[in-house]
Amino acid sequence: ADLDGDTRNVLLTLARILTTLRTGRIRSKDEAAAALLPELPPEHRPVLAAARDQYLAGEYGSWA
Numbered sequence: 001a002d003l004d005g006d007t008r009n010v011l012l013t014l015a016r017i018l019t020t021l022r023t024g025r026i027r028s029k030d031e032a033a034a035a036l037l038p039e040l041p042p043e044h045r046p047v048l049a050a051a052r053d054q055y056l057a058g059e060y061g062s063w064a
Helices: 007-023 029-039 045-057
Strands: none
Touching: 007 029, 007 045, 029 045
């Protein structure tokens, strides 16, 4: 029920899960996002980059 308004953390958690499964190493949310960004199609990179940047700035921003 809490996931509806927490898009940023959901995206970053999915990045962590994927990088952990691939490497066996748990990374921070921002490190996981940075590792995946080059692999994403260019049109999808801004969403994950925005989530990472908001996380680093301590903001949630608007995902509406």
